[in-house]
Amino acid sequence: MSFISLVAFLIIFGMYSSHVLEAREPVCSKFAYEEQLLEKMIRTEIKVETMVNEIKKTEDNVISTLGDIKQTVTDMFADMKWNITDEMLKRSDEIERREESFKKLFEEARTNLTIDMEAKREKELTQLQGKFERPPIAFHAYHVTNLVLNITNEIVIFTKSVINEGTGYDTSTGFFTAPVGGLYQFSVHTCVYQGKYAYIGLVLEGKVIGADMNYDKDHYTCSAFGAIARVKSGEKVWVKSTLSAFNYQLYQDSYRMITFSGMLVNN
Incomplete structure (x- = not known):
């Protein structure tokens, strides 16, 4: 230039x-x-x-x-980065909150389950302890004062007892009252004069659950019957005549015993 x-x-x-x-x-x-x-x-x-x-x-x-x-562009990416980071932080906070909530619910459920299991265990232990501590329920009664069966539905009262565990049988009334509910087994043994009849029934709260008829023209004869029944606590069981007449009569001596017995099988 x-x-x-x-x-x-x-x-x-x-x-x-x-x-x-x-x-x-x-x-x-x-x-x-x-x-x-x-x-x-x-x-x-x-x-x-x-x-x-x-x-x-x-x-x-x-x-x-x-x-x-x-x-x-740099500012835009910076804003995007900030927005993404902010969103990630928000999501992270939300995840942490949900995790804490889940932990809390899980802990509550575990605590409640533990409490329920402990309560159930205590109940079962109490029941088991009651079974171990509860005395066995069993009775065996004999000897009938009034042998004549001339009244239908009359209660047959066995006035003596060999065993009465749980004191369920009353020798004055002839009733067995279940001390506890459960499965019971009962048996009745009767004898009659020769040529006499005996119609006997086993009764649970007014319902006949077992029955027998005994007769022999020429000999003294005996027979037995029984029943297994679920009896509630406080319910009564007894023996009665289901049919009566002037020649219906029981018999007993030192060789022939009239008996009524029962025991708790399972409760």
Whole structure:
């Protein structure tokens, strides 16, 4: 750029000197073509310089724009990263809350289950202890004072007892009252005079659960029957005549015993 300016200056100076020397002779300069070419070169240089400046400005604008875009993208990713991180933190907090809630529910369920199991175990131990501590229930009664069976449904009272564990049998009334509920086994043994009849029934709370008829024309005879029944605590069992007449009569002696017995099998 400096070299071109110097050449232009020398040419112009030479032209000026020639004009001064030849002022009196107005003729065309022999350097007219070179002057025009120089002017065109100068204009072209100016245009090129202008274009370079414009390109530089454009380049600067592009670089600036790219910088802005880069910063925008960076900020956008930063915001996205922050949003994602924030969302992840929120989800993490939610998971922790749910985990704590689950732990609490699990602990409550475990505690309740433990309490229920302990209560059930205590109940079973109490029942088992009661079974071990409860005395056996059994009775065996004999000897009937009134042997005549002339009244239907009359209770047969066995006035003596060999055993009465649990004190369920009453020798004054002929009733066995179950001290505890459970499965019981009962048996009745009767004997009759020769030619006499005996219709006997075993009764649970008014319902006949076992019955027998005994008769022999020529001999004293005996027979037995029984029943197994589930009896509730406080319910009564007894023996009665189910049919009566003037010649219906029981018999007993040292060889033939009339008995009524029962025992708790399982409760």
